Amino acid sequence: MIEFYESQRAMRNMRKIAMQRGVVAVLDVGTSKIACLILRFDGTERLNEAEGIGAMAGQSGFRVIGAATTRSRGVKTGEINVMQETERAIRTAIQAAQKMAKIRVDHVIACFSGANPRSYGLAGQVDLAGDVVSEDDISRVLAACDVPDFGDGRSVLHAQPINFALDHRSGLLDPRGQIGQVLSTDMHMVTVGEDAVRNLAHCVSRCDLELAGIASSAYLSGMSALVEDEQELGAACIDLGGGSTGVSIFLRKHMIYADTVNIGGDHVTKDISMGLQIPAATAERIKTFYGGVVATGMDDREMIDIGGDTGDFEHDRRTVSRAELIGIIRPRVEEILEEVRASLDAAGFDHLPCQQIVLTGGGSQIPGLDGLAARILGQQVRLGRPLRVHGLPQAATGPGFASAVGMCLFAAHPQDEWWDFELPVDRYPARSLKRAVKWFKDNW
Amino acid sequence: MQQVTRPGTDPAPSRWSYRVHRLLLRPGFRLALRAGLPFCLSLGLGLNYMSDKARQEQFMLALSDLREQIENRPEFRVDLLVVEGADRAVEEEIREILPVQFPVSSFDLDLDDLRRIIADLPAVASVDLRIQKGGILAAKLRQRAPVALWRSREGLSVIDIEGARISSADSRATRADLPVIVGAGADRAVVQALEVLAALAPLEPRLRGLVRMGERRWDVVLDRGQRILLPEEYPVQALERVIVLSQVQDLLARDLAVVDMRLAARPTLKMNKHAANEWWRVMNNQ
Structure with a gap:
């Protein structure tokens, strides 16, 4: 329990240093691309607060001064598969972004989508020490949450207190200073495979960078693609990525559920490649140019050259109609959406007051996807693009950059996590106290 | 004809080029490279060049030649001593004791020293010694009055x-x-x-x-x-x-x-x- 607390706290300190220096890089390690944005914090935040703009304008405190993307190598279903390849890809992205920003970054906040995230809802309850809720009481109630046995080799990525209840009043965001007897809390915890986190940390440190934070990309996509009222009233963000599809559910501006479906756009490409017997690069090109999920009569007549370089004339002059292409794409997209539906059902999404579903990520650009998704997921479906942030190049405003932009917001305004609060005194290991006493005895 | 593409072309920078690039983005390092390196280089070369004894002497000689040339220009020459406010005997005495051979360069005249010499004469109460335009060394005296x-x-x-x-x-x-x-x-x-x-x-x-x-x-x-x-x-x-x-x-x-x-x-x-x-x-x- 203490270990992840300490490591996350160390990352928070690193983030603080980065904020003082004013420059931090965000790195989205995806299956199909690696995106790097360099942010400069320019301290205009207070000005905007004075003007009365709400929390959503928080992103004006920073500016994107460098952006670069590169083809991802060695990443499979959102996890690092080949360390050296991934390291080279990260290096490429960082160097290009640094070149654009003309500044050197030392701190990086990274996100990834895979590693099988699991969501836990935790509850804790304590009696207050005094009448008034103090900082220490919050620490105690967070520490009192009964942590489930999430198994060996898992590490905690997020642990956000999403609700506080004091006696019979629930829904408190910040109970400090309020008067009552019993404080209880609900906490949302996301765990991922520890190996993936350590691999990512290793890759980042091999690039001479310090890891200043780590996050789940499903959460970050939700941060950037959902608008404020959707986050408040309840919405799900489906991030259709390359190797995996992230699902996150937001309620009252907190993420309450995160999951990943390990099917993504790369599987569609692979289907096309296998079905039409063409190389993956060609399949990807055909998918992005001609892909779709709803076939019409027109599509039967639209023939696509799929080519080839075998030297055999017949083979190299093959054509395929767009309807056939859609026929390959659609079942796979349906499968993805079915999986997402299953995940949402498991999370109890249909109990939320508002069941808005937002599709984002590179895969959401398939024409006609919203219609298909509406059939499978429910009527309230829209396509989401990430929030506009200062200085973001036009090329990086597409839905594929939802998690990168979300990470900018995460870097500028992180939500409170467990490790932002001090551990209660009695949770400190007794050994260190003993050591302090011994030190005193030895020296005086 | 078959298209030849090199498999596995990868634009990734090597680890060392990445490090050098990051090093070059360090402002202190860039300053050292832009200002410190040329300075050290020129200083080192200059010191190395001047470390030869003969070269040093040559340099000093050239320097003193140049100085002499400037000092001997007619603009700086002093030809004449004019004494004001002194009677004949005192004036002659001053001319006798002043250790100056005219014409002389004004750089070689130590006015403070000359002033002290004149002021040390018993008959002189105070003296105002200066070089005037036209190469004149003018001494304005106030003599002591016998009572x-x-x-x-x-x-x-x-x-x-x-x-x-x-x-x-x-x-x-x-x-x-x-x-x-x-x-x-x-x-x-x-x-x-x-x-x-x-x-x-x-x-x-x-x-x-x-x-x-x-x-x-x-x-x-x-x-x-x-x-x-x-x-x-x-x-x-x-x-x-x-x-x-x-x-x-x-x-x-x-x-x-x-x-x-x-x-x-x-x-x-x-x-x-x-x-x-x-x-x-x-x-x-x-």
């Missing part, structure tokens, strides 16, 4: 109002226009002596000189061995009293040796022996 002759153990000397010795005099007759003062410390009270002398105007024909007594007060010495002993304070007033007495009762024309005015409340007369005897005789006969 008295001072007879001391060293002999007779002419002094000014501050008591400074201007020159020596061979005899009293060479400067008959100046009054004589005598005695140790007389040169430090010239001002007072002059005041006393001014008050002595009616007795001018009989005056022989002033004597400083005990370095604190004056004696007026007249002919026939008469003396007027003046007090330390207000000597002029005491003298005036004597003069008035003298004018009214012909005091000093009588056979007196000393008029002692040292105690203002009790002026005392000392008569000569003969006069005293006469006075006793007259008094006893009555």
Whole structure:
């Protein structure tokens, strides 16, 4: 329990240093691309607060001064598969972004989508020490949450207190200073495979960078693609990525559920490649140019050259109609959406007051996807693009950059996590106290 | 024809090029590269070049040549010494003692030194020495004015109002226009002596000189061995009293040796022996 607390706290300190220096890089390690944005914090935040703009304008405190993307190598279903390849890809992205920003970054906040995230809802309850809720009481109630046995080799990525209840009043965001007897809390915890986190940390440190934070990309996509009222009233963000599809559910501006479906756009490409017997690069090109999920009569007549370089004339002059292409794409997209539906059902999404579903990520650009998704997921479906942030190049405003932009917001305004609060005194290991006493005895 | 593509082309920078790129983005390093490196390089090269002894000498020679060329330009040449406010004897003395051979470069003239030499002359009160346009070294003097002759153990000397010795005099007759003062410390009270002398105007024909007594007060010495002993304070007033007495009762024309005015409340007369005897005789006969 203490270990992840300490490591996350160390990352928070690193983030603080980065904020003082004013420059931090965000790195989205995806299956199909690696995106790097360099942010400069320019301290205009207070000005905007004075003007009365709400929390959503928080992103004006920073500016994107460098952006670069590169083809991802060695990443499979959102996890690092080949360390050296991934390291080279990260290096490429960082160097290009640094070149654009003309500044050197030392701190990086990274996100990834895979590693099988699991969501836990935790509850804790304590009696207050005094009448008034103090900082220490919050620490105690967070520490009192009964942590489930999430198994060996898992590490905690997020642990956000999403609700506080004091006696019979629930829904408190910040109970400090309020008067009552019993404080209880609900906490949302996301765990991922520890190996993936350590691999990512290793890759980042091999690039001479310090890891200043780590996050789940499903959460970050939700941060950037959902608008404020959707986050408040309840919405799900489906991030259709390359190797995996992230699902996150937001309620009252907190993420309450995160999951990943390990099917993504790369599987569609692979289907096309296998079905039409063409190389993956060609399949990807055909998918992005001609892909779709709803076939019409027109599509039967639209023939696509799929080519080839075998030297055999017949083979190299093959054509395929767009309807056939859609026929390959659609079942796979349906499968993805079915999986997402299953995940949402498991999370109890249909109990939320508002069941808005937002599709984002590179895969959401398939024409006609919203219609298909509406059939499978429910009527309230829209396509989401990430929030506009200062200085973001036009090329990086597409839905594929939802998690990168979300990470900018995460870097500028992180939500409170467990490790932002001090551990209660009695949770400190007794050994260190003993050591302090011994030190005193030895020296005086 | 089959298209040849190299498999696995990857634009990723190597680890070292990535590090160098990051190093170059470090502002301190860039500054060192832009300013520090050229500085160190040129300094090193310069020091290496100058470390040869012969080269150093050559360089210094060239430097001194250049300096000489500039110094010898006609703009900086001084040809002439002009002395203002000095009489002929002093001017000649100045010309004699100044260690300057004209023409000379103005860089070689140490004006402070020359000024000190001139000011050290006894006849010079103050001097204003400067180089003027047209290569003229101009000395503007203020000479000391002789006010008295001072007879001391060293002999007779002419002094000014501050008591400074201007020159020596061979005899009293060479400067008959100046009054004589005598005695140790007389040169430090010239001002007072002059005041006393001014008050002595009616007795001018009989005056022989002033004597400083005990370095604190004056004696007026007249002919026939008469003396007027003046007090330390207000000597002029005491003298005036004597003069008035003298004018009214012909005091000093009588056979007196000393008029002692040292105690203002009790002026005392000392008569000569003969006069005293006469006075006793007259008094006893009555």
